Amino acid sequence: MDFKEGKYKVRDIKLAAEGRKKIEWAESRMPVMMELREKYSKTKPLKGFKIAGCLHVTKETAVLVETLKAAGAKVSWSGCNPLSTQDEIAAALAKSGIEIYAWHGQNVKEFYWSIEQTLKMKPNLTLDDGADLIFTVHNKYPELAKNIVGGTEETTTGVHRLRAMAAAKKLLYPVIAVNDAETKWDFDNVYGTGQSSIDGILRATSVLLAGKNFVVAGYGHCGRGVAMRAAGMGANVIVTEVKPTAALKAALEGFRVMPMDEAAKIGDIFITATGVKDVIVSKHFKSMKDGAIVCNTGHYDCEINIPHLEKLKKSKRTVRPNNEEYTLKNGRRIYLLAQGRLVNLAAAEGHPSEVMDMSFANQFMSQLRLAEVKMKGIKLEPDVIDIPEEQDQEIAMIKLKTMGYKIDKLTREQVKYINDYSAGT
Incomplete structure (x- = not known):
């Protein structure tokens, strides 16, 4: 095991070169994420933000992590499942300067230790898959919540539990339900x-x-x-x-x-x-x-x-x-x-890169949304928040464009017809 205090703990840092090849392969299959990286690496809207993330350490996740970093964020990461971490990917991220605590085959104690390491930087944004990081904040480090602008949640189970917390008035900060975006659940979850x-x-x-x-x-x-x-x-x-x-x-x-x-x-x-x-x-x-x-x-x-x-x-x-x-x-x-x-x-490598392209675009854009709220001085209520329809359609349109597809547009008359409640048969 390779460990550097405050930097990383991974299985074997020597696996980094192998992991980098896989990340580059994922990048070649995730054009939406790469377009977002190119755009926001110039303006760096996440500069000054610290993101604690807990999500499967795969080549696709690495593309998300490095896109967050390119947009200016400081990132600290752990895996959200003891058996889903790909050690070569964790090594590649550690080698590139990402703070990460993840290795395949963790026991329960090691799993939560890794999450706790990511919280040492006192994040102001969280990114989760299954809500284990959010639950750790609420159950063990509630004092951190007052500095957290908001979080994002990737999966169905996590969103269900967070909605239950919100209904019980136990949620301490707002969380965007990435899972509930149409460009997530109808593509990532299905295909x-x-x-x-x-x-x-x-x-x-x-x-x-x-x-x-x-x-x-x-x-x-x-x-x-x-x-x-x-x-x-x-x-x-x-x-x-x-x-x-x-x-x-x-x-x-x-x-x-x-x-x-x-x-x-x-x-x-x-x-x-x-x-x-x-x-x-x-x-x-x-x-x-x-x-x-x-x-x-x-x-x-x-x-x-x-x-x-x-x-x-x-x-x-x-x-x-x-x-x-x-x-x-x-x-x-x-x-x-x-x-x-x-x-x-x-037992495999998780979802194909092409479909995670849209899911992680939703994660990235939701993090941008939370950062923008903070920059404008707006305080969101501690609740589970849906992704706006405009974001879904924007991501779908970018994806279609990268796949070489074109679609029709409504004419001015069609728009008028749709909105004319007095029109009969």
Whole structure:
């Protein structure tokens, strides 16, 4: 482990050159972020701002971090998941002068130690994925909140919890819900999660998906993306849900819908994408067929109740990277991928760069928005704030332009017609 007090703690700083190549590859696939970097590196609107970030340390995240730095910010970073940090990326960021505390395979104590290191600089902006950094501020260092202008939150689970905090009047500073931007949840969550989760499953197992009963727990944006991609590879998709409208959508897309109690008996591959704990528990493991594969693509590792699986096991061994074989007392084998963590990040490389281009553009522009508020002397109430429609459309338009697409524009008469409430049939 390489450690420099107040600078970084990473697995091996010698991995920096390998990490830099991957970051450069991501840059070549993230034209929106690179356009924003070129624009704001000249004006440096984040000069004087200190950003503490807690987000998966991947090549795409590195593009975001270095864009924040190019815009003038001082950045201190940690990973938001013990198994998602890519050590070569962490090394490359450390080598380039970014303060970072992240390495693959952290235990719980090391995970929160890393977050606490990023708070030592007393940030005035936070950037989060899952809200662990925000919760650390609120639960352990609430005195820091008075100097924090605001924060941004990347993922569904984090936004849900922050909205609950705001409703309970417990939130100490405003947070922009990046996850709820259309250019985030309808692209990153659907196409990013769908492709990268399948990628993680295949890297960890190398199984054939065609013909398999593929059980997706949760048919939100992430579950929909996974179901779509699994079906595209020939799997027989089964969806489990608790929300009637979501279950109905899955049914009308042609997927079988049933309770997990029934799906557990026939599934070959199971993936959870709910944001809720105890989706797969002891009774489900007991009824699964021999050879069933179980994994998670929700933010936290509690969707699959691993302690229940541990109690049922007769033996356990690692058969492939990110693939543990549990032999149960009934003789059946269950294969748990990525220790129940995010299979797309722990067993693969996370979302493709092209889709993270839009998500991280939202993060960057939201940080600019918070900085602008501070510079104007405006104080926002401690609440969860939505991204404006104009930002969504601007990012989508930039993305279309970089992809070589053009679209139509409304004429003056069409605009007038849309806004004319007196117009009849």
